[in-house]
Amino acid sequence: xxxxxxxxxxxxxxxxxxxxxxRAVDRVSFSIAExxxxxxxxxxxxxxxxIANAVLxxxxxxxxxxxxxxxxxxxxVLALSTDELREFRWRQVAMVFQSxxxxxxxxxxxxxxxxxxxxxxxxxxxxxxxxxxxxLLDLVGIPRDRLRSYPHQLSGGxxxxxxxxxxxxxxxxxxxxxxxxxxxxxxVQQEIMAQIKDLQRELGxxxxxxxxxxxxxxxxxxxxxxxxxGRFVETAPAGEIFDSPRHPYTQALMNAFPPMSGPRTRLKGxxxxxxxxxxxxxxxxxPTHWVAPSDDDSLITEALS
Amino acid sequence: MSLxxxxxxxxxxxxxxxxxxDGHVVAIPPPRxxxxxxxxxxxxxxxxxxxxxxxxxxxxxxxxxxxPVLYPGDPTLIQGIGSQPPSLEHWLGTxxxxxxxxxxxxxxxxxxxxxxxxxxxLATFVGMLxxxxxxxxxxxxxxxxxxxxxxFLLLPGLPLLVILAAFLPQGLGTVILVLVITGWAGSARVLxxxxxxxxxxxxxxxxxxxxxGGLRIMFREMLPNMASIVMSTFLACVIFGIGxxxxxxxxxxxxxxxISWGTNLYWASNDGALLTGxxxxxxxxxxxxxxxxxxxxxVNYGVDETTNPRLRRPRRxxxxxxxxxxxxPTRKEAAR
Amino acid sequence: xxxxxxxxxSTRGLEKTFTIGxxxxxxxxxxxxxxxxxxxHGEIVALVGESGSxxxxxxxxxxxxxxxxxxxxxxxxxxIMATSKRRATRxxxxxxxxxxxxxxxSLNPVHRIGHFLERPLRIHGAAAGRxxxxxxxxxxxxxxxxxxxxxxxxxxxxxxxxRQRIAIARALAVNPRLMLADEPTSMLDVSVRIGVxxxxxxxxxxxxxxxxxxxxxxxxxxxxxxRIVVMFAGEFVEGxxxxxxxxxxxHPYTRLLISAVxxxxxxxxxxxxxxxLLRREVLTPTGCPWAETAAExxxxxxxxxxxLSEQPEHWVRCGRYAPSADAPxxxxxxxxxxxxxxxx
Numbered sequence: 001x002x003x004x005x006x007x008x009x010x011x012x013x014x015x016x017x018x019x020x021x022x023r024a025v026d027r028v029s030f031s032i033a034e035x036x037x038x039x040x041x042x043x044x045x046x047x048x049x050x051i052a053n054a055v056l057x058x059x060x061x062x063x064x065x066x067x068x069x070x071x072x073x074x075x076x077v078l079a080l081s082t083d084e085l086r087e088f089r090w091r092q093v094a095m096v097f098q099s100x101x102x103x104x105x106x107x108x109x110x111x112x113x114x115x116x117x118x119x120x121x122x123x124x125x126x127x128x129x130x131x132x133x134x135x136l137l138d139l140v141g142i143p144r145d146r147l148r149s150y151p152h153q154l155s156g157g158x159x160x161x162x163x164x165x166x167x168x169x170x171x172x173x174x175x176x177x178x179x180x181x182x183x184x185x186x187x188v189q190q191e192i193m194a195q196i197k198d199l200q201r202e203l204g205x206x207x208x209x210x211x212x213x214x215x216x217x218x219x220x221x222x223x224x225x226x227x228x229x230g231r232f233v234e235t236a237p238a239g240e241i242f243d244s245p246r247h248p249y250t251q252a253l254m255n256a257f258p259p260m261s262g263p264r265t266r267l268k269g270x271x272x273x274x275x276x277x278x279x280x281x282x283x284x285x286x287p288t289h290w291v292a293p294s295d296d297d298s299l300i301t302e303a304l305s
Numbered sequence: 306m307s308l309x310x311x312x313x314x315x316x317x318x319x320x321x322x323x324x325x326x327d328g329h330v331v332a333i334p335p336p337r338x339x340x341x342x343x344x345x346x347x348x349x350x351x352x353x354x355x356x357x358x359x360x361x362x363x364x365x366x367x368x369x370x371x372x373p374v375l376y377p378g379d380p381t382l383i384q385g386i387g388s389q390p391p392s393l394e395h396w397l398g399t400x401x402x403x404x405x406x407x408x409x410x411x412x413x414x415x416x417x418x419x420x421x422x423x424x425x426x427l428a429t430f431v432g433m434l435x436x437x438x439x440x441x442x443x444x445x446x447x448x449x450x451x452x453x454x455x456x457f458l459l460l461p462g463l464p465l466l467v468i469l470a471a472f473l474p475q476g477l478g479t480v481i482l483v484l485v486i487t488g489w490a491g492s493a494r495v496l497x498x499x500x501x502x503x504x505x506x507x508x509x510x511x512x513x514x515x516x517x518g519g520l521r522i523m524f525r526e527m528l529p530n531m532a533s534i535v536m537s538t539f540l541a542c543v544i545f546g547i548g549x550x551x552x553x554x555x556x557x558x559x560x561x562x563x564i565s566w567g568t569n570l571y572w573a574s575n576d577g578a579l580l581t582g583x584x585x586x587x588x589x590x591x592x593x594x595x596x597x598x599x600x601x602x603x604v605n606y607g608v609d610e611t612t613n614p615r616l617r618r619p620r621r622x623x624x625x626x627x628x629x630x631x632x633x634p635t636r637k638e639a640a641r
Numbered sequence: 642x643x644x645x646x647x648x649x650x651s652t653r654g655l656e657k658t659f660t661i662g663x664x665x666x667x668x669x670x671x672x673x674x675x676x677x678x679x680x681x682h683g684e685i686v687a688l689v690g691e692s693g694s695x696x697x698x699x700x701x702x703x704x705x706x707x708x709x710x711x712x713x714x715x716x717x718x719x720x721i722m723a724t725s726k727r728r729a730t731r732x733x734x735x736x737x738x739x740x741x742x743x744x745x746x747s748l749n750p751v752h753r754i755g756h757f758l759e760r761p762l763r764i765h766g767a768a769a770g771r772x773x774x775x776x777x778x779x780x781x782x783x784x785x786x787x788x789x790x791x792x793x794x795x796x797x798x799x800x801x802x803x804r805q806r807i808a809i810a811r812a813l814a815v816n817p818r819l820m821l822a823d824e825p826t827s828m829l830d831v832s833v834r835i836g837v838x839x840x841x842x843x844x845x846x847x848x849x850x851x852x853x854x855x856x857x858x859x860x861x862x863x864x865x866x867x868r869i870v871v872m873f874a875g876e877f878v879e880g881x882x883x884x885x886x887x888x889x890x891x892h893p894y895t896r897l898l899i900s901a902v903x904x905x906x907x908x909x910x911x912x913x914x915x916x917x918l919l920r921r922e923v924l925t926p927t928g929c930p931w932a933e934t935a936a937e938x939x940x941x942x943x944x945x946x947x948x949l950s951e952q953p954e955h956w957v958r959c960g961r962y963a964p965s966a967d968a969p970x971x972x973x974x975x976x977x978x979x980x981x982x983x984x985x
Binding site for chain 3: 506507508510511512513514515516517526529530
């Protein structure tokens with residue numbers, strides 16, 4: 001078996017302020033193989049974005065990586081110097097941020113921004129860079145003449161595709177996508193996901209995909225993990241998580257979507273009173289399906305509708 | 306956005322509150338940040354810049370208050386030989402006429418501070434009214450008020466000051482009036498844009514749907530959200546008031562019979578102190594004005610830093626590009 | 642609904658055009674074309690559409706936060722615009738309430754929770770005296786399932802779901818007859834959405850309040866509403882009984898929305914070819930598939946609606962009618978781009 005591309009062991013990230021210290025990520029371990037799509041699902045505040053930013057060491061003060069290790073293709077990411085990190089970022093691991101389409105420079109054309117990547121990182125000539133920029137747009141199905149457009153002249157979906165194309169520009173083996181479709185309309189979301197799937201098949205990169213909407217991951221991910229309050233509660237191949245979720249939180253997440261067919265029955269939501277505390281470490285239920293054991297003690301329900 | 310300021314982040318960090326013994330979950334909030342004026346004051350007192358600024362201001366305020374105690378009697382009385390440099394008898398020397406410079410400036414603080422703060426309060430108040438009205442009362446009102454504001458912004462300030470002061474009768478009231486007329490437009494523009502951004506928020510619409518009246522929405526819903534910028538604007542207007550008053554008086558257009566830092570400068574120039582090089586006559590009032598302005602600016606920075614945690618200097622010296630810190634033991638383990 | 646029961650809300654030809662730009666260069670955006678909407682007493686109607694469809698504008702016009710550019714609307718039979726053209730009366734404010742999308746933005750951060758409940762009670766004279774006021778506030782909290790200590794908290798200390806519950810309590814304080822809910826759960830965590838929807842449904846049922854539920858999510862519309870109306874580019878395209886409409890969607894835009902519903906257990910994979918076809922049908926209509934069976938003649942210029950069935954109710958807009966030129970751009974991209982992608 002080949003060594004995993006990204007290996008995260010017992011990672012803990014804390015935010016240290018004068019008032020208190022909060023553990024955003026608590027002893028999380030997972031690994032991603034080459035060409036694999038790993039989906040990380042959870043709701044706001046569970047720590048999934050923190051993990052994504054931690055891999056690239058993008059978190060700012062008062063964040064602190066307080067424990068664990070992150071290894072990428074054998075290199076220890078936590079030991080890299082600033083210069084080494086600069087090489088590492090975007091060439092080895094690239095990231096697509098939430099509402100990345102709004103982070104395009106509004107006063108530069110799309111073409112100029114893509115060309116920037118090539119001229120900065122690979123010292124390509126402008127002409128060569130421009131040609132490659134055109135190739136990139138082809139990859140995501142945007143007409144080449146859009147290279148001369150400004151970001152505001154493109155629709156939200158197109159901008160997001162441009163950003164995704166820019167992330168793949170230097171052919172990094174791993175792409176981290178932090179809720180790339182959240183800011184888009186529902187109809188466009190699935191189309192972007194299809195685009196990502198096509199790109200992944202064609203270019204062969206691995207993806208760490210962060211989302212709060214599990215329905216988007218159905219077709220894309222190979223394996224998935226569900227996070228709650230900084231800890232993993234379940235991890236399994238995608239099909240198994242959707243077919244047979246075992247942890248109550250995963251089950252609640254899957255059942256939170258009203259059905260489009262069948263009789264109308266009153267659904268029971270997770271409710272804001274439910275809290276899982278002291279989530280134990282993952283234990284294997286099958287060799288590939290790991291669940292944090294939970295009994296009734298750890299589940300506290302408040303009488304809410 | 307910094308964690309401490311972004312409400313979403315604060316809610317995010319509120320991870321899994323534990324239930325109490327009989328199983329009921331009470332949402333335990335994060336340590337409550339006090340809001341409103343009390344919170345601002347407390348925050349200011351913890352900020353080094355604000356504290357130093359406040360200390361200087363308090364010193365000057367005390368000086369103004371206690372002037373009759375420190376230097377009883379009329380400071381314009383001739384007390385010694387003219388144009389004497391600082392000595393034990395007259396700590397800052399004497400003016401060309403023979404008046405004690407220190408006494409003049411201690412007494413002068415009363416008028417300068419009074420006019421400065423009055424102008425600050427009035428200009429900010431007018432600006433606030435105009436800003437709120439522009440934002441809330443609709444497009445037509447906004448267009449009209451913006452036009453007026455822009456006209457006043459464009460009018461050259463100093464000539465206007467001079468003309469108004471020349472035509473109106475002399476007196477402190479005139480000075481205040483003139484300064485407010487030339488000074489309100491700047492604060493109006495700033496407060497208007499802040500008010501407009503608050504106007505677009507959902508909670509204002511929610512108040513309208515609840516049935517709140519316009520006045521209540523403007524003053525009880527919108528204004529409290531503008532507290533910190535009103536404060537900053539006020540401080541800036543005070544600086545303007547003190548400086549412009551001094552300028553007017555230096556030109557001889559203020560009330561020459563009062564004692565203030567500006568008139569001290571006027572007499573210094575008139576009596577030829579600048580020519581004879583009697584620095585102890587014109588430096589002190591200038592220094593006083595500069596110090597007060599500096600103190601106000603420090604408090605202004607303090608207000609900004611308190612209300613916008615992003616501006617606070619982080620505990621550690623980090624550049625914005627520095628990669629995430631890794632705890633010591635982790636780094637050592639990794640190196641092994 | 643019997644003939645003698647007047648609808649709670651009835652709009653006819655309601656439209657809203659925004660002018661953008663300063664004094665010298667004006668351009669017009671028609672956010673709302675002429676729409677006719679009826680809401681019966683105690684009914685929950687879902688208004689479904691994406692961003693830019695005009696659904697929020699419609700709600701804001703009904704809430705009298707915006708002044709419509711044309712058309713009329715009747716509340717309980719009374720022509721609202723005729724009686725008070727510019728501002729809403731106090732009676733109207735106590736009859737029509739609104740819940741906003743952003744739970745973080747709809748509560749003023751400088752006030753405590755008690756303030757939000759007290760103001761409507763005080764304005765509309767619902768409680769006399771301090772003791773009764775306190776009791777009324779606690780009753781409201783109880784109705785939305787929140788503990789009494791919430792009154793002393795500030796909004797930033799509450800979670801998103803709790804804030805929306807406070808917003809619901811605030812709306813209930815005046816005993817409204819119509820509630821406008823503008824995407825109340827779209828900014829909440831998935832796991833708390835159902836709870837809020839259940840709360841809204843049960844409150845409406847208990848107190849006979851009508852609701853206009855605005856959303857982009859057809860699944861929650863199906864869950865909550867009796868009737869659904871689908872909106873695109875400022876106009877209605879289809880509407881009718883919720884179950885009937887979703888079982889037999891007629892208009893291509895409705896079919897597009899159905900295919901985009903988030904569902905983790907979805908069985909059919911995403912089909913880009915069909916998606917592209919639907920888009921093209923929406924933006925460049927070719928003909929009207931319901932022309933033969935329709936009682937009303939088709940029309941290119943006027944938005945005619947064809948009745949597909951009376952009981953359960955189901956109507957659809959004529960297939961020959963295309964969105965107007967000055968409607969706001971929607972998120973649907975032009976078919977040309979899709980053709981290049983899909984046929985390449």
